[in-house]
Amino acid sequence: MFDRLPGAIVRAFLMVMLVATPSLMLHDVGPDATQVVVLVAFFAAALTFFEYSATYPGLVEFRDAPPFNRIRFVSLFATVFLMTVVVRGDSGQSTATHLVEAIGTLIGQSIDFPYSPVRLVVLMLPESSSVQDIIMLRTAAGMAYLISLLSLAVFLIIMRASNWPNGGTKFNVWVNLPMFDPTTGGDVVTRLEREARVNLALGFLLPFLTPVIVNAASGAFGSFSMANQHTLIWTLSAWAFLPASLFMRGIAMQRVAGMIAEQRLKQGGGKVEQALQPA
Numbered sequence: 001m002f003d004r005l006p007g008a009i010v011r012a013f014l015m016v017m018l019v020a021t022p023s024l025m026l027h028d029v030g031p032d033a034t035q036v037v038v039l040v041a042f043f044a045a046a047l048t049f050f051e052y053s054a055t056y057p058g059l060v061e062f063r064d065a066p067p068f069n070r071i072r073f074v075s076l077f078a079t080v081f082l083m084t085v086v087v088r089g090d091s092g093q094s095t096a097t098h099l100v101e102a103i104g105t106l107i108g109q110s111i112d113f114p115y116s117p118v119r120l121v122v123l124m125l126p127e128s129s130s131v132q133d134i135i136m137l138r139t140a141a142g143m144a145y146l147i148s149l150l151s152l153a154v155f156l157i158i159m160r161a162s163n164w165p166n167g168g169t170k171f172n173v174w175v176n177l178p179m180f181d182p183t184t185g186g187d188v189v190t191r192l193e194r195e196a197r198v199n200l201a202l203g204f205l206l207p208f209l210t211p212v213i214v215n216a217a218s219g220a221f222g223s224f225s226m227a228n229q230h231t232l233i234w235t236l237s238a239w240a241f242l243p244a245s246l247f248m249r250g251i252a253m254q255r256v257a258g259m260i261a262e263q264r265l266k267q268g269g270g271k272v273e274q275a276l277q278p279a
Contacts, residue, residue, distance in 0.1 A: 008053035012045040018077050019044055022233050025084045033230060057178035061249070065165040065176045067158060068252060075151035076241050079144050083233040086140045101139055108142025117207035118142060121239065124211050140232070144240035145207075152244050159255065171259065189264075192257035199250030206243040 019041035023029050051060045062068040085100045112118045121141045122134055158164060165171045173182060180195075182188045214235075 004053050004055075008049045008051075011052050012049040014073065014077075015044040015048045016041045018073070018080060021077070021080050022084045022230055025081075026088055026229055057175045059178065061178065062165070062176045062252060063178075065171060065252075068155070068165075068248065071151055071155050071158070072241075072245055072248065075147055075244060076237065079147045079237045079240055080233060082143050082147065083140050083236055086136065086143060087229045087233060100143065103146070104139035104143035105135070106142070107146045108138040108140075111142065111145065112138055115208075117211075117239075118145060120208060120211035121236070124214050137232075140236050141239075144236050148240040148244035152247055155248050156251070159251070165252075165255070166259065171256070173256065173260075177253075177256070189257045189261050192253050192260070196250045196254035196257065199246045199253065203243045203246035203250060206246065207239065210239050 020037055023034060023037045047059075051058050052063065057063060060069065082100050082104075085097055086104060088097075108118055112122065118138060118141045122138055125133060125137060165176070173180070180192075185191050
């Protein structure tokens with residue numbers, strides 16, 4: 001356990017930085033928002049510390065199969081950081097802000113066509129929204145979508161280049177998939193492939209379903225507004241991060257299913273060859 005403590009402490013600190021980034025960068029953060037951020041940061045750090053310091057697995061999947069979770073964390077952190085840069089652009093213009101806004105505007109305009117995820121996000125705004133609010137939301141959505149696509153591409157490249165998760169170490173299904181019970185529910189390969197297809201389908205549909213759900217809930221909780229900057233940042237970050245994370249999980253589980261099937265084939269082939277050897 002003690003050899004895992006340094007890594008667990010570093011990961012807990014990084015989770016605190018992730019949660020606190022918008023509050024540290026934005027202006028006019030109220031005391032109530034600060035208290036909520038401190039509470040969430042403490043909870044995220046505690047969960048991460050106990051998960052990575054424990055010998056036995058808990059909730060985090062692919063804990064000992066890097067860089068799966070590292071790519072997801074970097075993707076989420078980059079999304080939150082750049083969303084914060086875009087949102088605070090009016091109050092703190094800089095070269096970095098102009099660069100992020102230019103890239104986000106270019107991507108947002110490129111994929112802002114009818115029924116696209118970015119168009120559906122823009123339609124979450126009420127009809128009384130100003131042109132500036134629409135442009136900012138489109139820019140932020142374009143940047144978030146770009147980061148999600150880049151993270152997915154990086155994961156695919158690393159998986160192909162390093163033969164993930166077989167990069168020199170043995171893959172333990174129980175440790176890396178703690179919520180998956182291989183002893184129940186039929187064949188393991190079939191169940192893994194089924195879950196992979198479900199994750200891929202959800203990853204594809206979620207960018208289209210999230211704006212629809214937000215608009216449907218606007219009657220009970222109020223319409224989506226640009227006034228609350230924290231809500232805007234975390235909503236767009238989740239909108240872009242969750243589908244990419246589901247895609248990565250689906251691809252990873254399909255990869256694990258393929259590994260198990262290949263191992264079975266090798267073991268079965270070895271037995272057949274041994275049985276056919278001459279006396």
